[in-house]
Amino acid sequence: MTAFLDKTGRLKITLNSEEIYEYKIIGIIIDHESPQNESALLNLLAIATLKTGFSPKTDELSIEIYPSNDGGCVIYFIPEQSEKIYTVKPQKNQRKQLTTAYYFDSSEEMILAIQRLFLNDKLKKIKSDLYLYFDKYIIIFFPNESEKNDISILIEYGYKIAERSLVSIILEHGTQIVQNNAVNRIGMAFKDAQD
Numbered sequence: 001m002t003a004f005l006d007k008t009g010r011l012k013i014t015l016n017s018e019e020i021y022e023y024k025i026i027g028i029i030i031d032h033e034s035p036q037n038e039s040a041l042l043n044l045l046a047i048a049t050l051k052t053g054f055s056p057k058t059d060e061l062s063i064e065i066y067p068s069n070d071g072g073c074v075i076y077f078i079p080e081q082s083e084k085i086y087t088v089k090p091q092k093n094q095r096k097q098l099t100t101a102y103y104f105d106s107s108e109e110m111i112l113a114i115q116r117l118f119l120n121d122k123l124k125k126i127k128s129d130l131y132l133y134f135d136k137y138i139i140i141f142f143p144n145e146s147e148k149n150d151i152s153i154l155i156e157y158g159y160k161i162a163e164r165s166l167v168s169i170i171l172e173h174g175t176q177i178v179q180n181n182a183v184n185r186i187g188m189a190f191k192d193a194q195d
Contacts, residue, residue: 003048010078011054017071067169101140101167104158110137113157118187123150130182131174138170
């Protein structure tokens with residue numbers, strides 16, 4: 001971790017891909033509404049404050065998180081007179097995607113979710129990509145209007161990614177495992193294994 005205080009009074013923290021896990025910032029990137037986020041940010045702020053002497057004249061901070069090309073991120077703590085907020089912002093060159101994405105904590109949950117979708121004839125051929133991002137399995141769907149509501153059953157197995165900019169980050173930095181028809185290909189593989 002590197003921490004730097006710039007001339008404007010902003011605290012800039014740079015984390016590499018391993019440190020995102022160590023300081024629990026990966027949770028914020030994946031799900032910015034998680035209740036653990038505030039404690040992870042406060043812990044990071046406390047460590048950086050000791051290193052830099054960061055001492056804003058206000059209690060109100062804006063927090064911005066930018067992904068970096070190496071899989072890490074840059075975090076700015078900005079003293080403000082406004083409400084405390086934090087956002088995950090996409091890089092300039094990232095594509096906007098009109099998609100739905102879910103992440104799973106284990107391969108078992110991901111496989112169960114895909115098998116459930118595969119049982120539905122309408123969803124068998126849904127356009128979908130499977131990625132590995134850090135240790136999370138992520139299925140990114142490109143649904144048509146009639147498929148959108150049906151895939152919401154996946155919350156029984158995993159978590160919906162609310163932050164659209166994260167989908168762009170995964171598309172750019174995640175490891176693609178299956179392209180275009182993840183549900184059909186994986187569903188068929190496990191159907192054949194069961195037969």
